[in-house]
Structure formats: C-alpha cells, structure tokens
Amino acid sequence: MATASDTEHQPTPRSQQQEPMKRHRNGEIWDFEDEMVVPSNRQVILGLDGGATSTVCVCMPFVPFSDPLPNPLPVLARAIAGCSNHNSVGEMAARETLEEVMADALLKSGSNRSAVRAVCLAVSGVNHPTDQRRILSWLRDIFPSHVRLYVQNDAVAALASGTMGKLHGCVLIAGTGTIAYGFTEDGREARAAGAGPVLGDWGSGYGIAALALTAVIRAHDGRGPHTKLTSSILHHLGLSSPDELIGWTYADPSWARIAALVPVVVSCADAGDEVANTILQDAVQELALSVKAVVRRLRLCGEDGQDSFPLVMVGGVLEANERWDIAKEVMNCISKDLPGAHPIRPKVEPAVGAALLAWNSFMKECHKEVYRR
Amino acid sequence: MATASDTEHQPTPRSQQQEPMKRHRNGEIWDFEDEMVVPSNRQVILGLDGGATSTVCVCMPFVPFSDPLPNPLPVLARAIAGCSNHNSVGEMAARETLEEVMADALLKSGSNRSAVRAVCLAVSGVNHPTDQRRILSWLRDIFPSHVRLYVQNDAVAALASGTMGKLHGCVLIAGTGTIAYGFTEDGREARAAGAGPVLGDWGSGYGIAALALTAVIRAHDGRGPHTKLTSSILHHLGLSSPDELIGWTYADPSWARIAALVPVVVSCADAGDEVANTILQDAVQELALSVKAVVRRLRLCGEDGQDSFPLVMVGGVLEANERWDIAKEVMNCISKDLPGAHPIRPKVEPAVGAALLAWNSFMKECHKEVYRR
Structure with a gap:
C-alpha cells in the first residue's frame, strides 16, 4: 500500500x-x-x-x-x-x-x-x-x-x-456481438472473434438474427426452404411482406436492434422449425470454436488437454433460453474437446x-x- | 403516337x-x-x-x-x-x-x-x-x-x-451488390437476392470481400486455416496486422469500399489459395442459385425446362477475371439445370x-x- x-x-x-x-x-x-x-x-x-x-x-x-x-x-x-x-x-x-x-x-x-x-x-x-x-x-x-x-x-x-477480479481462464460473451478472451496466470492473453458483424461474428445475437432475416428473404424469393421464421418475424415487427424487411433492416444501422430478434429465432426452433434450428446449431459451433481457439493458443487446458480452467459465460444469447438452451449446447460442444472447462455464470x-x-x-x-x- | x-x-x-x-x-x-x-x-x-x-x-x-x-x-x-x-x-x-x-x-x-x-x-x-x-x-x-x-x-x-429495351428474360447483376431479375413476355416479373449485405447477398462483390476479410481474422485468431489472403489484403490496404482490419472495416460504412477487394481475392485463388478458392466457389453457387430461383418461378425455361431464354450478365464480379473466371463458372453451373439459358454480355x-x-x-x-x- x-x-x-x-x-x-x-x-x-x-x-x-x-x-x-x-x-x-x-x-x-x-x-x-x-x-x-x-x-x-x-x-x-x-x-x-x-x-x-x-x-x-x-x-x-x-x-x-x-x-x-x-x-x-x-x-x-x-x-x-x-x-x-x-x-x-x-x-x-x-x-x-x-x-x-x-x-x-x-x-x-x-x-x-x-x-x-x-x-x-x-x-x-x-x-x-x-x-x-x-x-x-x-x-x-x-x-x-x-x-x-x-x-x-x-x-x-x-x-x-x-x-x-482475477485474470485467469477464458470468457465467452455472446450478446449483440460475441468474443472469446483468455488470460493465463503468467500474463499471456488471446482472443477470438469480436471483430463485429462484417467480419464473421456468426454466433453473436446479431449474427443469429441476420441469418434468420436472410432465411426469410431466401424462402420468399425461392432460394431457400419455407420457414416459420417468416410469419414469426413479420408478426413481431408488424410488417406485412418479406419485401418490407429490406427497408426495415437498413432504416437503422444499430446492431442491437437486429440482435433483439434472437428470442423469435429460439421460439421458432423450439416449435420445431428446421431452418431456425440449423441457424442455432451453427451458432453453437461458432461460439464453441471461439473458446477452443483461445484455450488452445494459451494452453489453458495444459499439455494433455485435460487441465481444469474457468470458463465464464455471459450475454443475452447464453441466457433466457427456452427448451433450446444455447449455453448448454455450447458447453456440451466445448466439453467434448476440453473436459477441464469449468463453466461459471457470474454473480456480479x-x-x-x-x-x-x-x-x-x-x-x-x-x-x-x-x-x- | x-x-x-x-x-x-x-x-x-x-x-x-x-x-x-x-x-x-x-x-x-x-x-x-x-x-x-x-x-x-x-x-x-x-x-x-x-x-x-x-x-x-x-x-x-x-x-x-x-x-x-x-x-x-x-x-x-x-x-x-x-x-x-x-x-x-x-x-x-x-x-x-x-x-x-x-x-x-x-x-x-x-x-x-x-x-x-x-x-x-x-x-x-x-x-x-x-x-x-x-x-x-x-x-x-x-x-x-x-x-x-x-x-x-x-x-x-x-x-x-x-x-x-425488351423486357423478357433474366438478368444477373454481380457488382458491389447482386440481384437476379426476370420478366416474361406477358408482363410477370420475379427477383431473387438484391437484399443487401445484411440479408444474404453472398455472391456479391461485398459478400466475397467480407468473407475474405473474415478469413483473415479467423486465420489470425486460430479459428480458421492459414491463407494467402492475409498478406495480400494487408499489403493491398497498407496495414501491418490483421487486428488493424477491424478498425479499417468500420471506419467507413461504404459497401463499395469493401467490394473493391474482389480482385485481390481472385488473384489469391489464381495463385492456388484454397480459402480464396472456396469463397469464389461458394459465390458461384449463390449467383447461380439466384438465377435458377427466378427462372423457375417465371417458368422462363418452359414446362420441360429446355426452352431458350436470354440471360443478361453484368457487373464487376462477372468481368475482368484472370484464370479464375467467375462468370464462366456461374454459366456452367446454370447450364447444367437450365440448358436453354442464352448468355448475353450487353454492348450498351x-x-x-x-x-x-x-x-x-x-x-x-x-x-x-x-x-x-
């Protein structure tokens, strides 16, 4: 002192x-x-x-x-x-x-x-x-x-x-954006993703919602399969046709406004929609991949890949799920390769x-x- | 008159x-x-x-x-x-x-x-x-x-x-953005894609370039394989590290500025880079899919799918290619399903x-x- x-x-x-x-x-x-x-x-x-x-x-x-x-x-x-x-x-x-x-x-x-x-x-x-x-x-x-x-x-x-307050372990944030960030006890650090929606943060809330909007456009113009996302998203936004989604999307550049559609995507997946389900499955793979990339670069899991390390998980995409629990699926996917990952939901x-x-x-x-x- | x-x-x-x-x-x-x-x-x-x-x-x-x-x-x-x-x-x-x-x-x-x-x-x-x-x-x-x-x-x-000046047939534009648009002689019309970069115009110049930038970020943070795109794009933009790409990307919202990187992607694919090659292959599939969706909805190819129709092809992505010829690949992909497609390069x-x-x-x-x- x-x-x-x-x-x-x-x-x-x-x-x-x-x-x-x-x-x-x-x-x-x-x-x-x-x-x-x-x-x-x-x-x-x-x-x-x-x-x-x-x-x-x-x-x-x-x-x-x-x-x-x-x-x-x-x-x-x-x-x-x-x-x-x-x-x-x-x-x-x-x-x-x-x-x-x-x-x-x-x-x-x-x-x-x-x-x-x-x-x-x-x-x-x-x-x-x-x-x-x-x-x-x-x-x-x-x-x-x-x-x-x-x-x-x-x-x-x-x-x-x-x-x-201790800088050790890995954190996965999946809210409007997503990033994985890790620190070792000797002060090394690494990150993956967190480069924003243009640069491939595909597991983020924005990424999930943008793919859902895209699926609606593709179903409408014949490039993609029919999906419940169409009626759910149009109803949620008070629009009458998929054509109107284009104007809605570009009317406001806010990433959070797009990401706010994630609960609609989760509901559709819960209701058995295949397209929504695939979007969430892909997001799970992306989020798990970010964590694995960070943990491997820092060797947080030790030389044999079995060491225990804290994995802090935060953000809207990892919370408040219904039957489809994104956080649980991400954890399952990570644990297969990194059994020492110890999930933590912060209390503060x-x-x-x-x-x-x-x-x-x-x-x-x-x-x-x-x-x- | x-x-x-x-x-x-x-x-x-x-x-x-x-x-x-x-x-x-x-x-x-x-x-x-x-x-x-x-x-x-x-x-x-x-x-x-x-x-x-x-x-x-x-x-x-x-x-x-x-x-x-x-x-x-x-x-x-x-x-x-x-x-x-x-x-x-x-x-x-x-x-x-x-x-x-x-x-x-x-x-x-x-x-x-x-x-x-x-x-x-x-x-x-x-x-x-x-x-x-x-x-x-x-x-x-x-x-x-x-x-x-x-x-x-x-x-x-x-x-x-x-x-x-005649409204009959299909056009495929692939420049900064992409769209397929078709008209029948009796006045029906249909389109596919053209919904901008947020809504899945993945075959566009912007789409190709954004995926290339994403590949650089992913190679850098351990999520993706090594690619020649890293040195080529950084050199082209005068940047020294992939981290700097994030600031560069969001410094200016212009879609055309991102799309201007397409020739760099084509050069890398020409030089045998697998990541660049995959990005272009996927773009080809996307562009062909847009045309097929429009032609099928309008039945421009007739009931048996064999009728001839004009397919006008324009835009920077479909021009000025080197060994990797995107337009030729798109045409090959369309012809497999729609042999009556008659490609036209406009003279005006x-x-x-x-x-x-x-x-x-x-x-x-x-x-x-x-x-x-």
Whole structure:
C-alpha cells in the first residue's frame, strides 16, 4: 500500500484538476463538482462495462477487500447509458457516453473526481494497442495524474466478473456481438472473434438474427426452404411482406436492434422449425470454436488437454433460453474437446468485474513498486 | 403516337415548371435552364442507372427508332455521379445525386427539362412499391405532368441493356451488390437476392470481400486455416496486422469500399489459395442459385425446362477475371439445370438500357391509348 499512500495524501495541484474540465464542453458534464462538498477521506474506484447495447459504470469504495470478497460487494452507485463502442457510434459519441456515465455514477455516490483512485474502462471496440492508447489519452485529460487508469476490451471485465477480479481462464460473451478472451496466470492473453458483424461474428445475437432475416428473404424469393421464421418475424415487427424487411433492416444501422430478434429465432426452433434450428446449431459451433481457439493458443487446458480452467459465460444469447438452451449446447460442444472447462455464470455484473480488476491491478502495481525499492 | 402528339404541342404552364424549382434548394441545380436557349423542337429521353457505387444518366433523342436499332445508338450526353441507393447513403443524398446527374446530362446535351418526354430511373434499393411511389412522387415535383416517368430497380435497366429495351428474360447483376431479375413476355416479373449485405447477398462483390476479410481474422485468431489472403489484403490496404482490419472495416460504412477487394481475392485463388478458392466457389453457387430461383418461378425455361431464354450478365464480379473466371463458372453451373439459358454480355451500358426502356414503355402506352379510342 506504500505507493497508494504516497499519492493518497498528496493534494492534487489545483491547476491539474481544473485544466481537463475546461477541455470538455466547458466542463458541463462535471459542473456538479463545483457545488459538492465531499468527505475528504473517502476514496473510490470506478468500473465501466461498455458494450454494443449499453454502458454501465459502478462506483465502489477503495478499501482493502477481504479474501473471500464480502458478499454482497459494497457498490456505492451504479449508472447506465447507451452504446459506447466507437466502431458502432463513432468516437465522439462513445467518449461523451463514457464521460457522462462516470460523472453520473460519481454524482450518485456523493463523490467527485478528486476521490477517484483507479478507473477500469472495459469497452467493446478496443481491438488494438492504438485503441487503448487513444482512450487512455483522453481519460488522462479527465483525471489527475495520480489516478491509475486501465483500458481493456469489455470481455476482460466479463471474465473478471466471473473470477472476482482475477485474470485467469477464458470468457465467452455472446450478446449483440460475441468474443472469446483468455488470460493465463503468467500474463499471456488471446482472443477470438469480436471483430463485429462484417467480419464473421456468426454466433453473436446479431449474427443469429441476420441469418434468420436472410432465411426469410431466401424462402420468399425461392432460394431457400419455407420457414416459420417468416410469419414469426413479420408478426413481431408488424410488417406485412418479406419485401418490407429490406427497408426495415437498413432504416437503422444499430446492431442491437437486429440482435433483439434472437428470442423469435429460439421460439421458432423450439416449435420445431428446421431452418431456425440449423441457424442455432451453427451458432453453437461458432461460439464453441471461439473458446477452443483461445484455450488452445494459451494452453489453458495444459499439455494433455485435460487441465481444469474457468470458463465464464455471459450475454443475452447464453441466457433466457427456452427448451433450446444455447449455453448448454455450447458447453456440451466445448466439453467434448476440453473436459477441464469449468463453466461459471457470474454473480456480479461486468462493471463490478471491471472495478475489481482496477483494484487488483492497482494492488499488483503497488506490490511491484514496493519490491523495486 | 396520338397521345404523344397531343401533349407534345401543348405548352406547359409556367407555374407548373417553376414551382418544383423552388422546392429544391432554391432551384440551384436547375439554374442553368434560365440562361439556356433550347431549340424548341428537339425532344429527349433520360435513362438513369443508379447502383451502389455510381450513378449514370444518358440523354437520347426522342425519335422513332428503326428495328434493328441503329448502331451506334445516338447518345446526346452522358453524366456520372456517386451512389444513389437510398439504403446505403440515405434518401436526401440519393435524391440530390439523382437530380444533379439528370441536370448535368441535360446541360451537356444542350437541353433542359422542357425538352424531356420520358424518364426511366432504374436505381438499386427499389425493392417495394412504396419505394417506387416515393421516388415517383419527387420526380413528379421536378418534371411537368406530361413527362412519362418510370421507376425501376436498377436490375431492370441492366436487363434492357442486353435485350435492347425488351423486357423478357433474366438478368444477373454481380457488382458491389447482386440481384437476379426476370420478366416474361406477358408482363410477370420475379427477383431473387438484391437484399443487401445484411440479408444474404453472398455472391456479391461485398459478400466475397467480407468473407475474405473474415478469413483473415479467423486465420489470425486460430479459428480458421492459414491463407494467402492475409498478406495480400494487408499489403493491398497498407496495414501491418490483421487486428488493424477491424478498425479499417468500420471506419467507413461504404459497401463499395469493401467490394473493391474482389480482385485481390481472385488473384489469391489464381495463385492456388484454397480459402480464396472456396469463397469464389461458394459465390458461384449463390449467383447461380439466384438465377435458377427466378427462372423457375417465371417458368422462363418452359414446362420441360429446355426452352431458350436470354440471360443478361453484368457487373464487376462477372468481368475482368484472370484464370479464375467467375462468370464462366456461374454459366456452367446454370447450364447444367437450365440448358436453354442464352448468355448475353450487353454492348450498351445499363443507363442506355433504361433510356430504351423509357422509349419502349412510352410507345406501348401510346398504342394502348390509341386502341382504347
């Protein structure tokens, strides 16, 4: 805790606190801080989970956590906003959403930026070190220099939500998008999929729904077999003909709007529709393939392929199924090749995972610094 | 010709000519008409071909054409502009592009709107009668009421460019997008595909290129086999890692930009790459399937499946191949099931097809009116 304490009691120079506020729309987002009296000793951490559909920010107290962690975890405040994937909504909109949701969580918790010790921003669309650097650079504009900042792909927060902050194992997210992400205890990492709908995320909610819409068009124009998906999807969308699906599809570029059709596809498969069934079977193969690719590259299953490792599973596609249970089928498919996969359904949300990650990363850095002395 | 002559010599009321000009950006597009002295007796027709990549407008004289048609056809002027698919660029931008390209063609031909007798606007993204009605309604704002207006999917112009204005047979377009469109001599019509990249136009240039990009991502993350596409595409785009492809893909929503990678895929297939080869083989199956679906629904091949019918083939994917000849493979695949398919490579461009279609439709309507009397 030496380093943490070092900076904890150093008052941040006023110039450092003020300058960033000026840069962002005249400080509008952070105006509330001027009117707020914050108890000087309460320090906090922020955890953010930004997906293609929504963004969640939680504010947790910066205190030494017991092992095992307290149950329930002390969450001071939670704020929610829209999509913050810069590939989907553009960089300006993504940045504004992230800034607003952090300000909102701090306001709700009765804190402000001067109380923040660490931030973990886990957001989809972080695919390359340049993405990380760009986001870190504008986060640095918002927070004083002693605040520890961590930027990760949102999959990392989802993994941490299942492992309570520990970066070890594999996570499979299948919501609007899909990605598999893995970490070894010695710090290696690998990912598969997560490249968005144009680049083959076929097991994602978007992928499943787009194939279902395609099946309706193909049945209509004679390229594909008849399917119950036609009447179900048209009824669900209030349309009268498959021709109208084309206009509906391109009227709005939101990936989440397409992905919202997944329950209709599951219902049709439950009702015995062969086309819907094949779409879900293919999605299962795709999702399992992503996990297997990551686990094999990292050798999470050991040299003999039998070692146990945590497999965290999250996202709308893996939840709330009816008779057709996508998550169960994916697990069956993975277990055949990787019998040591130990499925975990997180009990906390990914934003809390991000906050725990911020805390763990902070502590690790402090230890390193202590040992360097 | 009775009806044509009836309206030909009726001067259009000035109010009717002026009002539409006011509606569009203060008439800016049509300002040139005020300064132009047009020979009063030269009448013209406009043919437009609007695809996902570019829009072409030709202006032809409105004269009785001989049978067979004169060679070369008398084209007074040709103008070119960008994409006018409202699903791709939005309705406002599409409309502005179409209006500008018509004004440009008229200006170049030394004509203006008062010389126009008929317009055929064949544009991709016309998928439903409501699309047709919406476009007709704003075209009607631009031209006086005696001008005959025809709005069609751009596939119809491509067919007419191969059949010299006759609506009979099937056309296969495979450019940035793909569609198969057929007409019978008694006026029935059918189409397959043409629903855009989200809805399964897998044989299109966009579809081929997106699968190639996907193959690079999958090879990189361990889900798919190694492929020459990786080095070829990265080199072509000036990128250093497959991770960078994600940012490149979503930086610009243009479908044409993705489709422009098709020659790279063909080169890799020519060089023996199995992944590229499979992508092209699948595209061939998809394109052939679209044609077969249309021909069977319309029974263009007769009851016994042996009748001859024209099959017009156009678009970048079907042209300029190297050893791997997509068009030849598609034709082989179609001929197995439909031996009567008679392939035609148009000698004129689709915009000229649209103009011939406008002329034919005009003449047909006049004949009908004569017979009704």
